[in-house]
Amino acid sequence: MKTTLMNGLLATGLLFGSLSQHAIAADYNFPHLETVGSSQIKIAPDMAEISVQVSLTKNDAKQAKVAVDQAVAKFINRLKDAGVDKNAISSANLSIQPQYHYPSKQPKELVGYRASRQVVVTINQLAKLNDILDSALEEGINQVQNISLKSSDETAAVEQARQAAIKDAKQKAQSLAQGFDRKLDGVWEIRYLNQRPVQPVMMRMEAMQSDVAESYQYGQVSVEERVEVVYRLK
Known part of the structure; x- marks a missing residue:
């Protein structure tokens, strides 16, 4: 049955x-x-988490690293001035990759080094989001990778x-x-x-x-x- x-x-x-x-x-x-x-x-939503990145190519690896470090440092200072807590900022990463040119039927040529650093920021006041994005671009951050809206509730x-x-x-x-x-x-x-x-x-x-x-x-x-x-x- x-x-x-x-x-x-x-x-x-x-x-x-x-x-x-x-x-x-x-x-x-x-x-x-x-x-x-x-x-x-x-x-x-009343909060946001943003992920931004700066990527720059220079003649040598050290120059590339210094350039992205400077951009990130300036952006972090702007964040602190805006009242963002340091614990809400993550920036401890660095990527350096050699960049090559590939001429036709010839050996590849090293043309420089590309350095990248990512900054992830939790913004507890959503009203500040637009100003923080503007400050990121002003300080040399050249990629906005992700904006995720969240709620404290x-x-x-x-x-x-x-x-x-x-x-x-x-x-x-x-x-x-x-x-x-x-x-x-x-x-x-x-x-x-x-x-x-x-x-x-x-x-x-x-x-x-x-x-x-x-x-x-x-x-x-x-x-x-x-x-x-x-x-x-x-």
């Missing part, structure tokens, strides 16, 4: 919940149903979303059991699928804006949670 009921549900697309690969592989030898609880919460939002996903799973289980004239007999298994908050990566620049700072439109941070639950049936 169990096999017949399961085949019928699969054939009609009415299988309780959405089976994960683990559930498909599991061999439950008792009446049960599965539900998937999910939720999504959107919160306004992210931990609380994750917990709120998780509880909403649990509630969603419970409501679905109760509704399904009632609809099939069955009763729940407790939770047998819980599978929590950890989600990472979806961060808006880049900001959208809108045209026809007179105020440049206001032309940066900050999206919302989307927090999603998902939980799978196996219930025994009476």
Whole structure:
């Protein structure tokens, strides 16, 4: 009877919940149903993490290193003047690569050395983001690699979303059991699928804006949670 009921549900697309690969592989030898609880919460960002880089080519490796070190040092001083805590700045990296020219049918020629340094900054005041980006460019930083918007309320939002996903799973289980004239007999298994908050990566620049700072439109941070639950049936 169990096999017949399961085949019928699969054939009609009415299988309780959405089976994960683990559930498909599991061999439950008792009446049960599965539900998937999910939720999504959107919160306004109030922080940003930016990743910028300076890359310069000079005649020798030392010149290249000195040039990028100077650009990074000036930018860090600007950050400190803007009130950014030193613990929010990461810049301890350096890459130096020889640069070659490859003439046709001739040996390669060394033409210089390219040095690169990356600076990652956490900005706790989103209103300062535009000014900090401007200061980076003014001090010789020539690549903006990534801008990730974040929220200081992210931990609380994750917990709120998780509880909403649990509630969603419970409501679905109760509704399904009632609809099939069955009763729940407790939770047998819980599978929590950890989600990472979806961060808006880049900001959208809108045209026809007179105020440049206001032309940066900050999206919302989307927090999603998902939980799978196996219930025994009476």
